[in-house]
Amino acid sequence: MSIIKWLDKNLEYVCLAALLIVMTVLSFTNVVLRYCFQSALSWSDEVCCYCLALSAFASLPCSIRYRTAIRVDTLVTVLPQRVKKILSLVCDVIMVVFLGVCIKGGVDVALNSASINQKSPALQIPVVWLYGVMTFFFALSILRTVEVVIKDLKGKQEES
Numbered sequence: 001m002s003i004i005k006w007l008d009k010n011l012e013y014v015c016l017a018a019l020l021i022v023m024t025v026l027s028f029t030n031v032v033l034r035y036c037f038q039s040a041l042s043w044s045d046e047v048c049c050y051c052l053a054l055s056a057f058a059s060l061p062c063s064i065r066y067r068t069a070i071r072v073d074t075l076v077t078v079l080p081q082r083v084k085k086i087l088s089l090v091c092d093v094i095m096v097v098f099l100g101v102c103i104k105g106g107v108d109v110a111l112n113s114a115s116i117n118q119k120s121p122a123l124q125i126p127v128v129w130l131y132g133v134m135t136f137f138f139a140l141s142i143l144r145t146v147e148v149v150i151k152d153l154k155g156k157q158e159e160s
Contacts, residue, residue, distance in 0.1 A: 011140075012062035019051040019058065043122040050120075050130060057137040061144040064095070085152065092149050099142045106135035 026044040034040040063069040071091075076084055110131035118127050 012058055012065075015058040016055055016062070019055040023048045023051045023055075046120060046122040054130070054133055054137075057134050060137055061140040064141055064144040064148060067148065088152065089149065092145050092152075095145050096142055099138050099145070102138045103135055103142075106131055106138060110135060 026041070026048055030040045030044045076087060079087070110128045113131060114126070114128040119125060120127055120130075
């Protein structure tokens, strides 16, 4: 059970760290190869591009969990505490609906790319995997939003 708790707490961080390490190592290697040996890896830019995009999707559930997403709260700060909680709950419901739409779009795009057997240009990997990972992080974002709503209703705050 401790592995599940550890994954619950650290999954996004592990994914983000792995993506950052891959981007850093490949970019550094490509710079060295380009300037020292006048040749570069043809596929590393594609991997770095995918890692950057996936890191954006991986950071979404993390920012939701710790309430670090950017919000315009000029009006909310002057409202009474009870109204703030209700407005926060409404925003969370809207977020879940939006993420549900994103999941549907991600599944549709993934199924379409799978049906035409679309592959990435340099690596020739099926891009359905990339769309699947994107959809996974949208689903994880919904779980994190529900988790935050439950903690808010119980009056608990997540420690970063």
